[in-house]
Amino acid sequence: MNMCIAVTGTRGIPDIPGGVETHCQQLYPRLVAMGCDVTVMRRSCYVPADTSPSFYRGVMLLDIYAPRRKSLEAIVHTFLAVIKARMMNADVVHIHAAGPSLITPVARLLGLKVVCTNHGPDYERAKWGRLARAMIRMGEWCQARWAHRIIAISPAIVDTLRTRYGRTQGVTLIPNGVDTPAPCHRTDFLEQHGIVPGHYVLAVARLVPEKRLHLLVEAFRQSHLPDVQLVIAGDADHDDDYSRQLKQQARQAGAILTGYVTGEPLRQLWAAARLFVLPSSHEGLPISLLEAMSWHRDVLVSDIAACRLPELSADDFFATDQMDELIAALRRKLATECPERHYNLAAYDWDRIASDTIEVYQQLLSQRNKP
Numbered sequence: 001m002n003m004c005i006a007v008t009g010t011r012g013i014p015d016i017p018g019g020v021e022t023h024c025q026q027l028y029p030r031l032v033a034m035g036c037d038v039t040v041m042r043r044s045c046y047v048p049a050d051t052s053p054s055f056y057r058g059v060m061l062l063d064i065y066a067p068r069r070k071s072l073e074a075i076v077h078t079f080l081a082v083i084k085a086r087m088m089n090a091d092v093v094h095i096h097a098a099g100p101s102l103i104t105p106v107a108r109l110l111g112l113k114v115v116c117t118n119h120g121p122d123y124e125r126a127k128w129g130r131l132a133r134a135m136i137r138m139g140e141w142c143q144a145r146w147a148h149r150i151i152a153i154s155p156a157i158v159d160t161l162r163t164r165y166g167r168t169q170g171v172t173l174i175p176n177g178v179d180t181p182a183p184c185h186r187t188d189f190l191e192q193h194g195i196v197p198g199h200y201v202l203a204v205a206r207l208v209p210e211k212r213l214h215l216l217v218e219a220f221r222q223s224h225l226p227d228v229q230l231v232i233a234g235d236a237d238h239d240d241d242y243s244r245q246l247k248q249q250a251r252q253a254g255a256i257l258t259g260y261v262t263g264e265p266l267r268q269l270w271a272a273a274r275l276f277v278l279p280s281s282h283e284g285l286p287i288s289l290l291e292a293m294s295w296h297r298d299v300l301v302s303d304i305a306a307c308r309l310p311e312l313s314a315d316d317f318f319a320t321d322q323m324d325e326l327i328a329a330l331r332r333k334l335a336t337e338c339p340e341r342h343y344n345l346a347a348y349d350w351d352r353i354a355s356d357t358i359e360v361y362q363q364l365l366s367q368r369n370k371p
Contacts (some may be wrong), residue, residue: 003361004037006085008078009096009117012042012063014056015262017206017237020096020119022287023153023176025056030354032058036361039088041081043073070238071132078103086110092361098122099136101143108146113364116147118157120284120306125210141165149364151357154285156305172360177350178290184271186264193231193256197272200229200256201330202297204269204288205278207236207243212279212302212321214246219279219326221253225334230255233269270295275333281320283307290348296340300329311343 005028011018013025028038038059043066054061064084066077078100085093085107094115095101099122107114122128123136143150144165151174152158161167187197201220205211213232220230232255236243250257261269276292276299283306292299293311301307303317315332318325 002035002037003091003358003365004088005031005039005361006081006088006090006093007038007040007096008081008085008093009074009100010040010042011046011237012061013040013059016042016046017235017260019176019284019287023117023119024096026177026179026350027354027357028059029057030350031358034354034358036358039090041077041084043077045073068238074099075102075135079106082107082110082112085112091365095143095147098140098143100139101147102135102139104139104142104146114147115149115151115360115364116143117151117153118143118161118284119153120157120282121160124282125208149360151360154306157284172356174353174356174360175348176285176287176290177348177353178287178294178345179350180345181267181270181291181294184264184267186268187272189261189265189268190272193258195229195231195256195269195272196227198274199227200231200273201225201275201277201334202231202233202269202273202292203277203279204233204266204291205280206234207232207246209242210280210282212281214249215321215323215326216277216279217246217250217253217255219323219330220255222323223327223330225330228274228334231258231269231273232256233258233261233266235260270297273297274338275300275330277330278302278307279318279320279326280304280307290345293341293343294345296342298333298338298341300326300333311345 010020010024032038039062040059042061042063044063045066045068047063064077064080066073082103092115093107093112096117097119101116104114123133144161144167149170151172153176158173161171190197203216232250276297278286278289278301280302285306299316302320304320318329
């Protein structure tokens with residue numbers, strides 16, 4: 001079936017930071033390869049001004065206006081993108097994340113078939129004020145009430161849709177995915193930053209409060225780990241007091257800040273890390289954790305529902321926001337050399353995820369009635 005799919009709710013692709021963005025960058029080229037006509041609507045504020053609409057691995061990139069204000073960019077962009085999807089006569093408009101799903105009723109009123117992916121309770125993110133949180137909760141309600149089909153990336157999200165909104169029909173569990181990386185032997189990026197292969201703790205995350213990187217920095221400082229470095233790869237979408245204070249705190253603790261990295265530099269960071277740490281208080285299904293596992297790294301993550309993957313063991317967790325537990329866990333993990341770990345990642349295969357996503361589209365388009 002040749003389907004025209006319009007995608008919104010994401011900042012855009014390729015190589016724009018964010019979990020939703022990574023998800024879309026991996027998923028939609030595969031759908032194109034499987035015969036879909038896909039257009040990803042990018043937020044103009046994340047695209048260089050001189051960039052014209054183009055293609056990425058067969059996916060059409062269409063830049064639509066979005067103000068560079070965190071409280072407005074998603075809702076304004078999604079509204080305009082849905083109108084564009086109607087003008088394109090898209091078979092399906094696919095809206096990612098809870099906040100942008102506030103526009104789901106508009107898409108329905110325009111006669112569009114709507115699929116929403118719920119990437120987790122974004123209203124729990126510390127960066128949002130009371131009004132913004134209320135709007136994102138409303139977006140999740142609109143998604144549960146009005147989307148023809150919902151894709152949930154974790155069992156916890158499926159449970160939330162059932163218990164909070166009574167939505168059980170038309171909900172499909174399709175997790176985030178990860179590729180099997182090719183071996184990496186280069187170290188030039190590490191050398192440029194004074195990073196010693198095999199002797200560093202790695203965090204890969206945006207510099208936002210819910211990632212709890214300030215907790216990791218302080219735990220690292222208090223752990224007094226000999227011959228171990230802390231490397232933080234990431235940056236903030238919108239520079240604010242938290243990101244500025246975190247950078248200052250990290251430098252004072254002797255951590256190495258690489259900024260946002262992708263491609264070969266990121267491959268080098270993954271390949272030579274001794275331990276990956278994710279201290280988040282909020283996640284959907286963290287792609288960075290799956291990437292660490294694909295590189296056979298040892299991991300240490302906060303004990304939240306989104307991180308409780310069946311492939312991990314009890315030793316891989318510490319109680320969320322508990323400094324003493326994090327310090328003890330760091331010392332325990334780094335006390336001895338850890339050989340490469342091999343995880344069963346069959347459930348997170350992107351090709352399988354693409355096939356499951358197309359099946360959701362096909363089921364929707366083959367039925368005229370509401371779920």
